[in-house]
Structures are given as structure tokens and as C-alpha cells.
Amino acid sequence: MILLQNSILRLEYDPATDILQVRYPDLQRYHMSEIKHSLQIMVQTIRNYDVRKLLLDARTTSVEIDDEENRQLTMELTAMLSATRLAKVARLQPFDPENEARAQRNIEEARKTGAIAYEVATFATPAAALEWLKA
Numbered sequence: 001m002i003l004l005q006n007s008i009l010r011l012e013y014d015p016a017t018d019i020l021q022v023r024y025p026d027l028q029r030y031h032m033s034e035i036k037h038s039l040q041i042m043v044q045t046i047r048n049y050d051v052r053k054l055l056l057d058a059r060t061t062s063v064e065i066d067d068e069e070n071r072q073l074t075m076e077l078t079a080m081l082s083a084t085r086l087a088k089v090a091r092l093q094p095f096d097p098e099n100e101a102r103a104q105r106n107i108e109e110a111r112k113t114g115a116i117a118y119e120v121a122t123f124a125t126p127a128a129a130l131e132w133l134k135a
Helices: 029-049 067-082 097-112 126-134
Strands: 002-005 010-014 019-023 053-057 088-092 119-123
Touching: 002 029, 010 029, 019 029, 019 126, 029 067, 053 126, 067 097, 088 126, 097 119, 119 126
Parallel strands: 019 053, 053 088, 088 119
Antiparallel strands: 002 010, 010 019
């Protein structure tokens, strides 16, 4: 069922598997306040539905912000997600290898600071990600 759909995010939840699927938004500088607000709504939805499994689809996400802004957004999002009861987050890696390398650096930094309180894994295909989430 679709819980939210706007110009930035689409939240699709399957109560049978307890998986929330989200296409990660394009990171455009002039939309950052809207993006942050939408991510806060996503986290509130995770909290309200007590979601335990999240599939973030970043395959087509474009990144038009600098590395520091991107790192800060990742740290804020991981902190917000850690305040929920999420157990697993599966990421669908971006098609762009540079975006994936940046994302992996950000995830590693979040791990080092202890900001991630859930399992995180990265996958190339939705089928592999869903299989891991369901396991």
C-alpha cells in the first residue's frame, strides 16, 4: 500500500513482510529543505507503523550537493533512523559508481561514530535486497 507519494518521496509499505520501500530522492541543493522534511516524514512513518525493514532504492538518485552536505544528510538520516525500531536497511546501489563510493564512505563514517543501530547491506538488484530483508 502506498502511504505517501509526493514530488520527493514515495513510501510503499507491505504489512505482510513489514518492508517499507522508498526511492531515495534526488539531492538537489535548491530542494534540500523539502528533502529533509520528506525524510523526516519517512522516519515518522517508520515509527508510526513500527516498520522493521526498509528498502532504500538509490539506483537513479542524482547527487547535486557537495560531499560535505551529503555526509551531513547521511549522518542526520542515520541518527533519525536509529531512533526507530528498524532492524534492517537494504540499499539498492546507485548506477553511478562515484555516487556509490560516496555513499559507502558516508555509511562507514556513520558506523565508526556508532550512529547506525540496525543492519545495513547494499545490493545491486531489488530481488537480492528483498530476499535479505525477508530472511
